[in-house]
Amino acid sequence: MKEQLERIRSAAEAAIREAADEQTLEESRVRFLGKKGELTALLRGMGSLPPEERPTVGALVNTVRTQLEEALKERFEQLRAQGLERRLRAETVDVTLPAPEKPVGHLHPITRTRNRMAEIFTGMGFSIAEGPEVESAYNNFDALNAPADHPSRDETDTFYFSDDVLLRTQTSPVQIRAMAGKTPPIRIISPGRVYRSDVADATHSPMFHQCEGLVVDRGITMGDLKGTLDAFAKAMFGSRTRIRFRPHNFPFTEPSAEVDVSCFVCGGKGCRLCKGEGWIEILGAGMVHPNVLRAGGIDPEVYSGFAFGMGIERVAMTMYGIDDLRLLFENDRRFLDQF
Numbered sequence: 001m002k003e004q005l006e007r008i009r010s011a012a013e014a015a016i017r018e019a020a021d022e023q024t025l026e027e028s029r030v031r032f033l034g035k036k037g038e039l040t041a042l043l044r045g046m047g048s049l050p051p052e053e054r055p056t057v058g059a060l061v062n063t064v065r066t067q068l069e070e071a072l073k074e075r076f077e078q079l080r081a082q083g084l085e086r087r088l089r090a091e092t093v094d095v096t097l098p099a100p101e102k103p104v105g106h107l108h109p110i111t112r113t114r115n116r117m118a119e120i121f122t123g124m125g126f127s128i129a130e131g132p133e134v135e136s137a138y139n140n141f142d143a144l145n146a147p148a149d150h151p152s153r154d155e156t157d158t159f160y161f162s163d164d165v166l167l168r169t170q171t172s173p174v175q176i177r178a179m180a181g182k183t184p185p186i187r188i189i190s191p192g193r194v195y196r197s198d199v200a201d202a203t204h205s206p207m208f209h210q211c212e213g214l215v216v217d218r219g220i221t222m223g224d225l226k227g228t229l230d231a232f233a234k235a236m237f238g239s240r241t242r243i244r245f246r247p248h249n250f251p252f253t254e255p256s257a258e259v260d261v262s263c264f265v266c267g268g269k270g271c272r273l274c275k276g277e278g279w280i281e282i283l284g285a286g287m288v289h290p291n292v293l294r295a296g297g298i299d300p301e302v303y304s305g306f307a308f309g310m311g312i313e314r315v316a317m318t319m320y321g322i323d324d325l326r327l328l329f330e331n332d333r334r335f336l337d338q339f
């Protein structure tokens with residue numbers, strides 16, 4: 001029995017000495033001193049000893065137990081101190097280090113261009129109107145005076161859901177919505193997405209953005225249209241910018257024009273940005289056709305108006321010097337981070 005006790009004592013002492021952390025040490029404590037531990041088992045076995053030997057062996061076992069308990073306590077404290085030391089060293093905070101930079105995103109160039117346009121026009125007294133991207137063929141074509149055989153109606157150009165429902169090919173149907181049930185003066189712009197059945201290339205995309213504008217009131221003239229667009233161009237592209245009207249044809253305006261701005265890089269001399277032209281086309285415009293006013297419930301004998309439609313990508317690409325439309329939709333951060 002004494003030999004057994006010595007064996008347990010030296011095994012326990014070794015285990016205590018070698019325990020590298022508090023958990024291992026606790027495991028050793030349970031193994032030797034716990035209720036089902038080896039020392040306890042030994043005590044239980046005392047019944048088999050002759051009665052006269054029991055007191056000495058009992059005392060011996062208790063001495064060993066006390067010694068081991070003390071060794072355990074000491075080792076626990078040592079380990080705890082070491083652990084604390086280690087954590088203090090590992091978790092030192094250098095308060096002089098600069099904080100890691102948090103990446104902050106920014107608005108997409110199209111959003112920025114649209115916001116700037118909205119800012120300029122709301123500053124001139126326009127409000128912002130909205131219309132759905134899924135439109136009726138009536139609002140997108142018929143109410144806008146497009147003849148039944150107008151090429152834009154062709155299925156190869158327009159995404160149709162049915163004969164009567166389509167993805168709007170222009171923001172112009174918002175003109176009809178803005179007039180319906182309202183009494184002039186009407187002064188709105190409407191930026192939004194439009195869709196055309198085009199294959200994506202450097203200058204085409206099946207989805208792109210336009211910003212529509214509509215003013216209807218008594219006595220609105222082409223002079224108001226020119227003045228408004230001139231003020232817009234100067235605010236958007238710089239105070240030296242000029243505008244130029246070229247005759248054009250749209251079913252919903254009469255007369256109609258395509259409008260260019262003088263190149264803000266070369267000022268009109270011709271350069272790479274304007275491809276030697278000196279001018280950059282940014283929008284279509286004109287005086288609202290009487291049939292369109294009528295479709296909007298407005299009497300063309302009393303009121304007149306002007307409308308324009310601007311390509312937002314076109315403006316963004318010009319302003320930022322972007323040469324491929326697809327870059328605006330690929331969401332490649334290497335591209336977007338440049339703005």
Ligand code: PHE
Nearest residue numbers: 170172284285286307308309
């Ligand atoms: N809706 C025309 C287009 O998509 C632009 C436009 C709008 C022209 C309003 C005149 C008046 O090309």
